[in-house]
Amino acid sequence: MSLIVVGLNHKTAPVEIREKLAFNSNEAIKEALKTFLQREGISEAVIISTCNRVEIYVYSSETCNYETQNKNYAEEIIKDFLSEFHQIERNTFENYLYIYKDKEAVEHLFKVASSLDSMIVGEPQITGQIKEFYEIALSERTTSLILNHLMNRALFTAKRVRNETRIGENPVSVSYAAVGLIKKVFDELSKKSILLLGAGEMAELALRHLIGNGIKNVYITNRTFQRAEELAKDFNGVAVPFENLKEQLIKTDIVICSTGAPNYVITEQMLKEVMPLRKHKPIFFIDISVPRNIDPACNDLDNVYLYNIDDLQDVVDSNLLERKKEAEKALSIVHEETEKFFQWLNSLESVPVIVSIRNKAEQVRQEEVEKFKAKFKDLPPELINSIDYLTQSIINKIMHSPTVALKNNCENKEMLIFSARRLFGIDNEEE
Numbered sequence: 001m002s003l004i005v006v007g008l009n010h011k012t013a014p015v016e017i018r019e020k021l022a023f024n025s026n027e028a029i030k031e032a033l034k035t036f037l038q039r040e041g042i043s044e045a046v047i048i049s050t051c052n053r054v055e056i057y058v059y060s061s062e063t064c065n066y067e068t069q070n071k072n073y074a075e076e077i078i079k080d081f082l083s084e085f086h087q088i089e090r091n092t093f094e095n096y097l098y099i100y101k102d103k104e105a106v107e108h109l110f111k112v113a114s115s116l117d118s119m120i121v122g123e124p125q126i127t128g129q130i131k132e133f134y135e136i137a138l139s140e141r142t143t144s145l146i147l148n149h150l151m152n153r154a155l156f157t158a159k160r161v162r163n164e165t166r167i168g169e170n171p172v173s174v175s176y177a178a179v180g181l182i183k184k185v186f187d188e189l190s191k192k193s194i195l196l197l198g199a200g201e202m203a204e205l206a207l208r209h210l211i212g213n214g215i216k217n218v219y220i221t222n223r224t225f226q227r228a229e230e231l232a233k234d235f236n237g238v239a240v241p242f243e244n245l246k247e248q249l250i251k252t253d254i255v256i257c258s259t260g261a262p263n264y265v266i267t268e269q270m271l272k273e274v275m276p277l278r279k280h281k282p283i284f285f286i287d288i289s290v291p292r293n294i295d296p297a298c299n300d301l302d303n304v305y306l307y308n309i310d311d312l313q314d315v316v317d318s319n320l321l322e323r324k325k326e327a328e329k330a331l332s333i334v335h336e337e338t339e340k341f342f343q344w345l346n347s348l349e350s351v352p353v354i355v356s357i358r359n360k361a362e363q364v365r366q367e368e369v370e371k372f373k374a375k376f377k378d379l380p381p382e383l384i385n386s387i388d389y390l391t392q393s394i395i396n397k398i399m400h401s402p403t404v405a406l407k408n409n410c411e412n413k414e415m416l417i418f419s420a421r422r423l424f425g426i427d428n429e430e431e
Contacts, residue, residue, distance in 0.1 A: 007055030
């Protein structure tokens with residue numbers, strides 16, 4: 001039996017290659033799975049396709065016997081399938097692929113599910129995506145015992161990493177860092193108001209995160225009022241004329257600024273006039289503009305908190321270092337769960353053989369006891385019971401060492417199982 005993954009990701013392939021191999025809808029994945037499972041030698045399959053990776057996980061049972069024909073048979077099937085399904089030549093993508101087998105394949109999946117292989121280590125989206133792709137495979141009946149257990153253990157490993165490390169706690173994008181800083185100043189965001197000044201992409205993303213964290217009172221201003229109205233509609237907010245900026249600052253708790261202005265839009269003098277009218281309640285500014293649109297001198301005023309793009313990047317860089325430390329802890333969990341999976345997988349290979357050997361030994365024992373009882377018919381029941389117990393004990397002691405050897409993990413496990421079948425005369429028996 002064999003596990004294999006063939007794939008590419010943001011580290012091995014540029015976007016123009018990834019997009020050619022992407023499965024762009026759930027329906028495309030369903031069609032691909034149905035087509036792929038028709039290939040000879042493929043027992044189970046799961047396809048994972050995101051903006052940053054495309055991977056096909058495959059299990060082939062030993063009954064396929066492909067390794068005797070070509071040890072790379074399964075990976076060749078996957079490459080051919082990708083080429084045919086997407087109608088592109090193999091030589092356009094083959095050099096960008098990575099291939100992992102057996103233990104390396106399992107460890108890779110556990111890393112992916114735990115977000116240790118993501119563009120942003122610790123981002124939580126990939127775990128949910130893997131669950132979604134696994135559910136598609138389940139619905140199409142392209143998984144069975146092995147990949148079902150593998151996918152469930154991958155999700156369990158990701159949960160352990162999330163619960164036992166702090167890998168996802170520190171924001172590593174500018175927009176998330178902005179939200180993290182704001183939450184340190186304001187405990188209850190649902191009662192606060194926010195003003196989006198300008199229409200920069202990062203500012204909009206930060207606003208989305210804040211709305212997700214409970215912000216309800218949203219105001220948007222822009223030099224082009226029509227653009228402010230469009231954004232207000234998108235965010236269920238209120239458009240404010242740009243000339244009313246000063247009045248809006250009086251009743252706003254948080255300001256995210258991202259305009260294309262060449263000079264300061266908010267000045268120290270403006271805030272000196274605004275703060276008394278606010279009764280000096282705290283106001284939080286995030287200036288993502290380059291060049292800066294909020295006068296740095298504003299940060300010297302009482303109850304004014306001003307962060308610019310470099311401040312946010314410092315937070316991100318610091319958090320990235322923390323995540324790297326947590327990633328080391330996460331890797332130990334991945335290694336541990338990989339070993340557990342292979343203990344389970346190896347038991348599947350050896351258990352039928354152990355059962356067959358023990359059944360044969362028990363059959364021989366019973367036959368010999370019956371011969372003995374037939375020869376000595378007048379033996380008392382107590383003695384017969386003692387003989388039965390004694391022979392069972394002998395069988396158990398003889399079978400102990402072979403059983404332990406077959407259960408243990410070792411590099412030559414397949415050869416050991418083959419030899420045990422031959423030695424005990426069960427090589428032609430049904431298991």
